[in-house]
Amino acid sequence: MSTNNQVTAAVAKHVLELMDLTSLNEDDTEKSILEMLDSIDEDVALPAAVCVYPQFVALCKKHLSSRGWYSVKVATVTNFPCGEQPLSQVLAQTQQAIDDGADEIDLVMPYNQVIAGDPDTPWQYVRSSKEVCGSSVQLKVIIESGVLDTPELIAQASDIAILAGADFIKTSTGKVTVNATLAATQVMLERIKINGKPVGFKAAGGVKTVAQACPYLDVACQVMGRGWVEKANFRFGASSLLADVKGVVARG
Numbered sequence: 001m002s003t004n005n006q007v008t009a010a011v012a013k014h015v016l017e018l019m020d021l022t023s024l025n026e027d028d029t030e031k032s033i034l035e036m037l038d039s040i041d042e043d044v045a046l047p048a049a050v051c052v053y054p055q056f057v058a059l060c061k062k063h064l065s066s067r068g069w070y071s072v073k074v075a076t077v078t079n080f081p082c083g084e085q086p087l088s089q090v091l092a093q094t095q096q097a098i099d100d101g102a103d104e105i106d107l108v109m110p111y112n113q114v115i116a117g118d119p120d121t122p123w124q125y126v127r128s129s130k131e132v133c134g135s136s137v138q139l140k141v142i143i144e145s146g147v148l149d150t151p152e153l154i155a156q157a158s159d160i161a162i163l164a165g166a167d168f169i170k171t172s173t174g175k176v177t178v179n180a181t182l183a184a185t186q187v188m189l190e191r192i193k194i195n196g197k198p199v200g201f202k203a204a205g206g207v208k209t210v211a212q213a214c215p216y217l218d219v220a221c222q223v224m225g226r227g228w229v230e231k232a233n234f235r236f237g238a239s240s241l242l243a244d245v246k247g248v249v250a251r252g
C-alpha cells in the first residue's frame, strides 16, 4: 500500500477535512473571526474544526450553526501560549469555554516543567483538565515539541499527556521559533502507537501549503496505517493553509 501523498485536488480536500482552521492572533476581533468563518467554502470541503481564543467560542458556535455546519467543531486554547498559568485559572478557563459551547480544548502542557525534570505538574494539568472536559469534550494537549530539545523529551511529554488522559497530542502553539516538524511527528505518533490508547495527533504551526502537509500524511500513514488518518485521529492546526488548499482544488 502506497503512503506517498501527492498534491492533488483529492489530497487537498482531505487536508481540509483534517484541518483545525485557526486564528490565534492577539488582535483578533469578532469581525476578523467572522471573516475567517466566511472563508470556509463547503463546496470545497468543511474543516474538522475552527480554533479560536476563548472569547470567540460562542460567536463561532452561533455562526457555524446558522450555516448548518454542525460537523465543524469549535476548539479553543487554555494555558496558552506559554503553559505557565496557575492550574486553578486553567481549569476555570476550561469550564468557561465548555459553558460557551467549546467542543475541544487545546491545553498547553507546562512543558518547561518536563524540561526541568518534573513530570508530575504537567500530568496534573492534563488529568484535571480532562476531568473538567469529561467524555463529551476532547482534550488536545500541546507539548510544544520545538522547545523540547531531544526526541527523549518529546517522547516523555507525549507519554505524560497520553497517560494522563489526553484525547490528542499536538506539536505546537505556533508561537515559538520551531513549530511542527516531521521528526517530532514521527516520535509522537510512535508514542501513540506504543501506548496503545485511542489518542489522536495534531501537527500545528508552520504548515502553509498542501505540499508541506503531504509528508505529515505520509508519516502518519506509515506509522499508524492509512485508515487511521481521518479527522477523528489526525488534524492540522493551521492559520494560512486554506488558501493553498482552495488553489489546488481550483486547479483540479
Ligand SMILES: O=C[C@H](O)COP(=O)(O)O
Pocket (backbone or CB within 6 Å): 022, 024, 051, 172, 173, 174, 175, 179, 204, 205, 206, 207, 237, 238, 239, 240, 241
Ligand atoms: O494551533 C495552530 C497554530 O497556532 C497555527 O499556526 P500557524 O499560524 O503557523 O498556521
